[in-house]
Amino acid sequence: MLAYLLPVIWAYVHPITVHGRYFVDSVTKEPFYIKGVDYQPGGSSGVSESKDPLSDPNECARDVLLFQDLGINTIRVYSINADLNHDVCMSILATAGIYLVLDVNSPLPGHHLNRYEPWVSYNEEYLENVFKVIEQFSYYNNTLGFFAGNEIINDKTSAKNSPVYVKALIKDIKQYIEYNSPRSIPVGYSAADDLQYRISFSDYLECIDTSPAESVDFYGVNSYQWCGEQTFYSSGYNVLVDDYSTYSKPVFFSEYGCNEVVPRAFEEVQALYSTDMIDVFSGGLVYEFTQEPNNYGLVKLEENGDVKLLKDFMSLKSQYDILPEINYRHVANSMKKNAKQIQTRLKTHKFSLPECEPTYNNLDISKGPPKSLAENLIENGVKTSRGKFVPLDNDQLTSTYKILDVNGDAYFADPKIERVIDIMSGKEITRVHHSRGFHNCTYSDLEDSSDESSDYSSFTDESEEPDSIHTLYFKASKFLRHLYKAIADKFSEN
Ligand SMILES: *[C@@H]1O[C@H](CO)[C@@H](O)[C@H](O)[C@H]1NC(C)=O
Numbered sequence: 101m102l103a104y105l106l107p108v109i110w111a112y113v114h115p116i117t118v119h120g121r122y123f124v125d126s127v128t129k130e131p132f133y134i135k136g137v138d139y140q141p142g143g144s145s146g147v148s149e150s151k152d153p154l155s156d157p158n159e160c161a162r163d164v165l166l167f168q169d170l171g172i173n174t175i176r177v178y179s180i181n182a183d184l185n186h187d188v189c190m191s192i193l194a195t196a197g198i199y200l201v202l203d204v205n206s207p208l209p210g211h212h213l214n215r216y217e218p219w220v221s222y223n224e225e226y227l228e229n230v231f232k233v234i235e236q237f238s239y240y241n242n243t244l245g246f247f248a249g250n251e252i253i254n255d256k257t258s259a260k261n262s263p264v265y266v267k268a269l270i271k272d273i274k275q276y277i278e279y280n281s282p283r284s285i286p287v288g289y290s291a292a293d294d295l296q297y298r299i300s301f302s303d304y305l306e307c308i309d310t311s312p313a314e315s316v317d318f319y320g321v322n323s324y325q326w327c328g329e330q331t332f333y334s335s336g337y338n339v340l341v342d343d344y345s346t347y348s349k350p351v352f353f354s355e356y357g358c359n360e361v362v363p364r365a366f367e368e369v370q371a372l373y374s375t376d377m378i379d380v381f382s383g384g385l386v387y388e389f390t391q392e393p394n395n396y397g398l399v400k401l402e403e404n405g406d407v408k409l410l411k412d413f414m415s416l417k418s419q420y421d422i423l424p425e426i427n428y429r430h431v432a433n434s435m436k437k438n439a440k441q442i443q444t445r446l447k448t449h450k451f452s453l454p455e456c457e458p459t460y461n462n463l464d465i466s467k468g469p470p471k472s473l474a475e476n477l478i479e480n481g482v483k484t485s486r487g488k489f490v491p492l493d494n495d496q497l498t499s500t501y502k503i504l505d506v507n508g509d510a511y512f513a514d515p516k517i518e519r520v521i522d523i524m525s526g527k528e529i530t531r532v533h534h535s536r537g538f539h540n541c542t543y544s545d546l547e548d549s550s551d552e553s554s555d556y557s558s559f560t561d562e563s564e565e566p567d568s569i570h571t572l573y574f575k576a577s578k579f580l581r582h583l584y585k586a587i588a589d590k591f592s593e594n
């Protein structure tokens with residue numbers, strides 16, 4: 101009986117939202133720090149007509165067991181096939197308290213932008229596939245965000261031809277989500293470890309001419325600069341923090357983990373979640389879970405699907421294990437400062453986001469973004485199965501594959517995923533601290549009654565800006581269309 105009296109605040113998988121430069125749990129209002137790994141077994145050939153990293157429930161159970169053991173709260177997947185079903189794998193991840201950041205592109209033909217000649221690949225067929233990915237994954241609450249692109253700008257030619265296309269794509273995706281998705285999901289970009297383009301491109305993706313939909317919601321930085329024994333200063337992490345200290349959106353490592361010195365000690369983990377970094381970086385994702393030819397793996401997949409843990413798995417786990425609690429006082433203060441900056445800017449500007457400059461270093465944006473080819477698709481939506489959580493029995497939370505430690509012995513005594521959230525009844529079962537993220541700091545901690553202007557919860561977010569006439573018109577016409585269709589369907593039923 102008592103159970104009915106418990107507060108229901110933990111009742112479901114909480115979507116993550118963006119407030120200023122922080123990820124925030126939309127229900128508890130706690131800041132969310134990404135602690136995760138990149139996950140693409142098989143590399144770019146891991147996606148095909150029949151298979152992708154989130155399509156095989158038995159393999160998902162095997163790997164989620166290890167995610168939970170590692171103590172992570174997020175994975176990034178680089179490509180999926182939207183024609184496959186991902187309900188079981190997404191339900192397993194959600195049950196284990198793990199979020200997904202998903203790239204919308206794939207190596208399959210027509211499913212990615214060509215970085216040198218983006219105009220040949222930016223077309224309706226391409227956008228339709230992107231929107232299918234969005235349509236399907238928007239319905240899983242543990243989809244944290246989408247990457248519109250990964251390392252598209254990485255040399256002179258791509259920096260000349262592609263920036264305006266990436267900018268256009270981000271706007272298309274954000275508008276698709278606004279008109280078609282059940283909730284607002286952050287859309288970001290993941291940048292190559294190249295100082296020539298990384299900073300200027302982040303500024304370009306952040307800026308707006310007329311609408312907040314033009315601005316990226318978060319920026320992923322791929323960084324391999326902490327190799328072997330380093331410090332916050334010797335690694336150059338201090339410079340990174342400086343570079344992004346005025347960025348208006350969350351920034352995190354979308355890939356990290358230099359492998360010039362092996363086995364990797366992962367000492368950068370301690371720096372990443374320390375007060376040196378947490379007001380600018382929202383955590384990061386270690387590259388990468390499975391061993392592939394480029395030698396960044398934490399585990400090795402055998403031909404038969406069994407898994408062997410590598411030394412890197414154990415050393416990453418031991419770094420996570422000794423990670424101290426995030427310094428919440430520190431985060432609370434930086435969130436407050438950020439809120440104040442936003443409020444101050446909104447007193448004199450329509451939007452808190454920076455306006456676009458005429459030029460950005462090393463990028464060619466002179467032609468401006470191409471005309472969007474997405475309007476039809478946005479207005480009508482795309483057809484694909486919408487993701488949904490499904491009930492899981494205990495068998496689905498174990499795996500038939502063997503999991504072996506570095507010596508080849510069985511790693512788990514009882515290989516079973518712990519249910520952190522009952523996704524069907526919506527009850528939170530246990531609050532596994534390390535796999536839900538970092539807790540203990542909420543917006544209410546940020547409200548300081550002696551100082552009204554720093555009340556974080558009351559600041560106006562861009563997303564709450566009034567719609568433009570064009571947007572209102574678009575929404576109204578879409579609404580009417582759907583209404584007519586519903587009425588027509590009703591009549592044809594009778
Ligand atoms: C998903 O999140 C929404 C709030 O945005 C909530 O109302 C809903 O119950 C959640 N669904 C699940 C299955 O967790």
Ligand SMILES: *[C@@H]1O[C@H](CO)[C@@H](O)[C@H](O)[C@H]1NC(C)=O
Nearest residue numbers: 425426428531533539540541
């Ligand atoms: C955070 O919360 C957990 C339980 O919710 C508690 O055990 C822990 O001591 C708290 N940590 C801090 C730093 O307040």
